[in-house]
Every structure is written in structure tokens, then in C-alpha cells.
Amino acid sequence: MSNPSHLLSLIDALRVLPGVGPKSAQRMAYHLLERDRDGALRLATSMTAAIEHIRHCDQCNTFTEEPLCELCASTRRDPALLCVVETPADQLRMEQTQSYGGLYYVLLGRLSPLDGIGPRELRLNRLIDRAANGVVTEVILATNFTAEGEATAHYVGELLRARGLRVSRIARGLPVGGELEYVDSGTLAQAFIERRPVSGS
Amino acid sequence: MSNPSHLLSLIDALRVLPGVGPKSAQRMAYHLLERDRDGALRLATSMTAAIEHIRHCDQCNTFTEEPLCELCASTRRDPALLCVVETPADQLRMEQTQSYGGLYYVLLGRLSPLDGIGPRELRLNRLIDRAANGVVTEVILATNFTAEGEATAHYVGELLRARGLRVSRIARGLPVGGELEYVDSGTLAQAFIERRPVSGS
Numbered sequence: 001m002s003n004p005s006h007l008l009s010l011i012d013a014l015r016v017l018p019g020v021g022p023k024s025a026q027r028m029a030y031h032l033l034e035r036d037r038d039g040a041l042r043l044a045t046s047m048t049a050a051i052e053h054i055r056h057c058d059q060c061n062t063f064t065e066e067p068l069c070e071l072c073a074s075t076r077r078d079p080a081l082l083c084v085v086e087t088p089a090d091q092l093r094m095e096q097t098q099s100y101g102g103l104y105y106v107l108l109g110r111l112s113p114l115d116g117i118g119p120r121e122l123r124l125n126r127l128i129d130r131a132a133n134g135v136v137t138e139v140i141l142a143t144n145f146t147a148e149g150e151a152t153a154h155y156v157g158e159l160l161r162a163r164g165l166r167v168s169r170i171a172r173g174l175p176v177g178g179e180l181e182y183v184d185s186g187t188l189a190q191a192f193i194e195r196r197p198v199s200g201s
Numbered sequence: 202m203s204n205p206s207h208l209l210s211l212i213d214a215l216r217v218l219p220g221v222g223p224k225s226a227q228r229m230a231y232h233l234l235e236r237d238r239d240g241a242l243r244l245a246t247s248m249t250a251a252i253e254h255i256r257h258c259d260q261c262n263t264f265t266e267e268p269l270c271e272l273c274a275s276t277r278r279d280p281a282l283l284c285v286v287e288t289p290a291d292q293l294r295m296e297q298t299q300s301y302g303g304l305y306y307v308l309l310g311r312l313s314p315l316d317g318i319g320p321r322e323l324r325l326n327r328l329i330d331r332a333a334n335g336v337v338t339e340v341i342l343a344t345n346f347t348a349e350g351e352a353t354a355h356y357v358g359e360l361l362r363a364r365g366l367r368v369s370r371i372a373r374g375l376p377v378g379g380e381l382e383y384v385d386s387g388t389l390a391q392a393f394i395e396r397r398p399v400s401g402s
Contacts (some may be wrong), residue, residue, distance in 0.1 A: 013244040030293070048242065
């Protein structure tokens with residue numbers, strides 16, 4: 001038996017979703033057709049509307065529906081602090097910690113010479129202009145601790161320090177609640193190297 | 202920071218997909234917006250087209266784009282055998298085994314008195330009419346081995362036998378390659394009760 005062709009197209013199209021392989025896609029398609037056709041239509045509509053309306057903030061590159069995102073337009077954030085992240089999802093993660101009150105710059109990528117992504121493709125000059133606006137005093141690099149994220153942080157840090165800006169990097173170390181026995185040795189070694197002085201009690 | 206409203210709608214809408222909770226939905230939405238906007242538009246289009254074009258076969262209830270599904274319209278299947286399954290997905294699973302050459306009847310559900318689904322809601326009279334067409338000689342009940350699937354098989358079996366039809370139930374037992382040590386005791390007990398005579402070598 002071959003499936004109806006629209007069913008096959010749907011199963012195939014569902015595979016654009018991250019973590020969805022052929023079997024999950026088939027299960028999703030059958031589920032929607034059998035039990036939630038209205039939900040499927042709402043999903044299709046929401047998806048089209050999101051793709052149409054969601055753009056990048058002119059200042060920080062994150063997702064927004066206005067020229068400036070809500071954060072960049074806010075007067076309650078500290079404009080002297082600028083946190084550099086790789087993606088809008090990373091920015092969201094940072095915001096969810098509710099521990100940062102400054103602004104952001106989203107690179108929309110990372111330096112990756114093997115994929116042909118250099119400083120020009122990342123448009124790092126835009127970041128430099130943004131950071132050197134006379135208001136920003138500290139740039140916090142919050143790219144990933146992967147090889148590419150580290151290289152990006154290093155490169156961006158050099159550029160910014162050449163402009164006289166204070167640059168910092170988020171800390172590496174054991175997770176909160178982490179136990180030495182279960183953490184990987186790279187992280188443990190780094191936590192040892194980056195140990196901090198303890199203030200006397 | 203609050204997300205743009207179309208982003209929130211998309212995250213919410215993605216939760217119609219089976220197995221997708223709030224975190225996966227967020228990850229999927231960001232992934233699509235960051236990396237595969239074309240794929241997302243294709244998915245929305247395929248989904249709308251599938252919902253619009255895919256209907257149920259007039260004879261067996263499975264998914265089809267024509268009045269009769271490909272199987273019911275085929276001359277290469279044995280019309281004397283009728284296999285009863287709960288859902289189109291179950292029918293697909295059976296077909297994937299490539300071990301059955303007859304036709305199907307898809308109940309689109311199961312008897313479930315607690316949910317108010319009785320013989321009338323399942324339209325079992327349609328199944329009786331289909332099975333008593335004078336061509337079908339054996340009905341194979343392939344509903345699930347859950348309480349509701351078993352009750353459905355029992356009820357449907359009685360109805361069909363009252364019409365003089367031969368009725369069978371797919372076998373229960375250990376899975377192929379299954380080991381006694383690891384199989385649950387219910388299955389093992391049933392496999393013991395339903396033991397089959399071995400032909401002499």
C-alpha cells in the first residue's frame with residue numbers, strides 16, 4: 001500500500017522539525033489527521049504568520065515584530081552592559097535566568113572557517129559599531145564553550161579590547177549542584193584553573 | 202523579555218504534535234525561525250493541503266484522497282479476507298509487515314463506554330454490512346491487546362459469528378527473538394495458555 005501523496009508530503013515536510021526522523025514524522029502525521037485536524041490547521045496558520053511577521057531587531061538582531069525589540073526599546077535595562085550571544089535561543093536562555101539587566105547583541109552564528117563563516121559573514125563590524133557607541137562600558141561574551149564559540153569569543157574580545165572596551169567572558173566550571181565524581185575531566189580541570197579566591201569569614 | 206506574540210502563538214501551536222511539550226516546542230520554533238524558514242513554509246503548506254485533501258475511504262475508512270482507497274480499489278487483494286484494525290496507523294503497520302493479502306476495515310476507534318463510545322458511535326453496523334457482503338469468508342480481528350481493544354474484539358467477534366462468518370484473532374505471545382527472562386508475566390502466561398501443537402519432525 002502506498003500512502004496518499006499529500007500524506008507522504010506531510011510526513012516528509014514534518015522532518016524540518018529538529019529531532020524528528022521518519023518514524024516520528026509518520027506518527028505525527030497520523031496523529032494530526034486522526035485526532036486533531038483543527039490543531040493542525042491552527043499550527044499551519046501560526047507557522048505562516050510567524051515566518052511572515054517575525055524579523056530581526058535592527059539593533060541587536062534578536063527576533064521581534066517591530067524594528068526595535070522590546071529589550072532594546074526598554075528604558076529599564078542598563079545600556080552600559082552588552083552581552084554577546086550566538087543565537088536568539090541563547091538570548092532567551094540568558095533572559096530566563098533573570099540575572100542580567102543589560103542589553104544584548106545576537107551574532108546569529110559563530111566564526112566557522114570550515115563553513116566559510118568569517119568576520120565579514122558574521123558582520124562583526126556591526127557589533128563593533130554597536131559596542132563603541134560611547135554608552136557601553138562592558139561587553140560580556142556569552143558564546144558557547146565549543147571550539148567555534150571559544151574562537152569567536154577570543155576574536156571578538158580582541159577586536160573590542162582594541163577599542164578600549166572592558167570585555168569579560170561568562171564563567172566556566174561545575175554546574176550548580178554538580179558533583180566532582182560525575183563531571184567530565186575537561187570541565188573539572190578548567191574549574192581548577194579558574195579557581196577564585198575565597199573571602200575570609 | 203517577552204517573546205513576540207507570533208512566536209508565542211507558534212510555540213503554543215506546535216504542542217498539537219504528539220510528544221511535544223513546552224520546551225521542545227520552543228526549541229522547534231527557534232530552530233525554524235533561525236535556520237529553516239523555507240522548510241517551515243513548506244510544512245505549513247503541506248499540512249493545510251493534507252488536511253484539505255485527505256479523507257476516509259468509503260469502504261474501509263482508511264486515509265485516501267479518492268472515494269475508494271488504493272487497497273479497496275485493487276484487484277490484487279483477496280476480497281474474502283477482512284482484517285479489522287482500530288486506526289489507519291495500525292493498518293499501515295500491518296501493511297508494512299507485507300504478510301497479509303486481504304482487505305481491511307478501520308474502526309476509527311474502539312469501544313470505550315467510559316468515553317461514551319459504544320457500538321453506535323463506532324458505527325459497527327457498517328462493519329457488519331461490509332463483512333456480510335457474501336464475499337468475505339473470514340474476518341481477522343487485529344485490534345490492540347489493551348482492555349478496550351480486547352473488549353472491542355470480543356463484541357465485534359460475537360456480532361460477526363452470529364452472521365455465520367468465520368472470525369479469528371491475531372496471536373498473542375512472545376515477540377520474535379523474545380526471551381522468557383525479559384518478557385512480562387502476563388504475556389508469558391498467555392503464551393503458555395495459547396500454546397500450539399508442534400508437528401512431528
